[in-house]
Amino acid sequence: MNGISRLDIKQLRVLHALLDLKNLSQVARKMGLTQQAISEQLRKLRDLFDDRLFIRQGNSMVATPKALSLQQPISDILEQLESLLEPDLFTPETYKGVFTISATDYATQALLPQLFKITRRDAPELKLIVRDFASDNINKLITAGELDLLITFPEFIPNNLTYVTLLEEQHLCITGCNNELAKAPLTLAQIAAYPQLVVSPSRANLRGSHDQWFAARGLKRNIVMSVPSFSAVPDILHTTDMIAFYPARLLPSNKVKELEVEALPPTFKVIAAWHPRTNDSPIHRWIIEQLQNL
Structure with missing residues (x-):
């Protein structure tokens, strides 16, 4: 078994504490272990590093040059291990x-x-x-x-x-600001009959998200144009006779106006x-x- 496989964190902590306190009984109390357990860990450390590490002198343990040379590296290792368990501190101001x-x-x-x-x-x-x-x-x-x-x-x-x-967003019915449509609330039948523009980002077809809502009321929409982007809608309506259902959050626009209708389709998330x-x-x-x- 190679050296690193024989070393564990507890032994590093024991060695760090001995270098700090220089007393077996104090180290035992600090770590919640018996003095015999500390002595056994010291024996393993001496065998691992092939050095006495500490020499008893009265009640104190005097570190050998080898032990002293290990003090800073062991302190760095234990500090890095502690940092692994610290929660990440996130601050938007410094996040990269x-x-x-x-x-x-x-x-x-x-x-x-x-x-x-x-x-x-x-x-x-x-x-x-x-x-x-x-x-x-x-x-x-x-x-x-x-x-x-x-x-x-x-x-x-x-x-x-x-x-x-x-x-939750709501589609409103809009048309070009210059289009002259009835000012009274439009019925869904009237809306369905008007030429309509739909937005279809992923499918190039003449289908809209509210087709089923109209169909459930026995109505078929008169969809005559499809575009892939909401951003194009105001410009197109401004220059044509079409209407469209358009998200309320993207309004107002000086190129379109909202139409008053008898009912609006369901909101969407x-x-x-x-x-x-x-x-x-x-x-x-x-x-x-x-x-x-x-």
């Missing part, structure tokens, strides 16, 4: 690292600008990367550690991820999701807390 967020087009506009204002002010050394939200590949990326946090909708994440609800292995990550907890307070 890279954090990658995958966000939907909605989240990039509605939440991230406010989050980045906070991080630049309170965590200036934090570096942030924002990636497009690709629902088909999200589990692989977050499991591999290539993503730290997702900001999206519950139906877009796999079941193995942890998440919290950040807010916006969530932050992460891999369970980062449940105790201080930077994750801090960023999520900032998002929840927006």
Whole structure:
């Protein structure tokens, strides 16, 4: 058996205490052991280092040059071992690292600008990367550690991820500010008949998130255009005759206006999701807390 395999932490602590107190009985009391146990550990240390280490002189133990040469290295080792058990102290002001967020087009506009204002002010050394939200590949990326946090909708994440609800959002019915539509509340039948624009970030088709809601009322929407981004909607509506359902948090805009309708579709949740292995990550907890307070 080689030397390092014969050395344990208790022996280092005994040697450290003997160098400090220079008395077997005092070391025994400090460590809650018998004097015989301390003597046995000293015997093992002498064998390990091939040196007497301490010579009895009256009631004291006088350290040999070899023992004295070990004092600082052993003190450093024990201090480093203690630090392993100390809780991580997280302060945003001094945190240095890279954090990658995958966000939907909605989240990039509605939440991230406010989050980045906070991080630049309170965590200036934090570096942030924002990636497009690709629902088909999200589990692989977050499991591999290539993503730290997702900001999206519950139906877009796999079941193995942890998440919290950040807010509940409402779609409002809007049109270009110059469009002349009825000022009285529009019926759902009237809304369904108007040419409509939908946002479809991941699927290029003429389908919208509220199709089933209309269908349950016996109505089929007149969807005539699909775009991949919410940011394009105000500009398009401003120059066309279309209407759209648009998240309230992205309004107001000087290019569109809200239409009064007899009923609005159900609200939807916006969530932050992460891999369970980062449940105790201080930077994750801090960023999520900032998002929840927006």
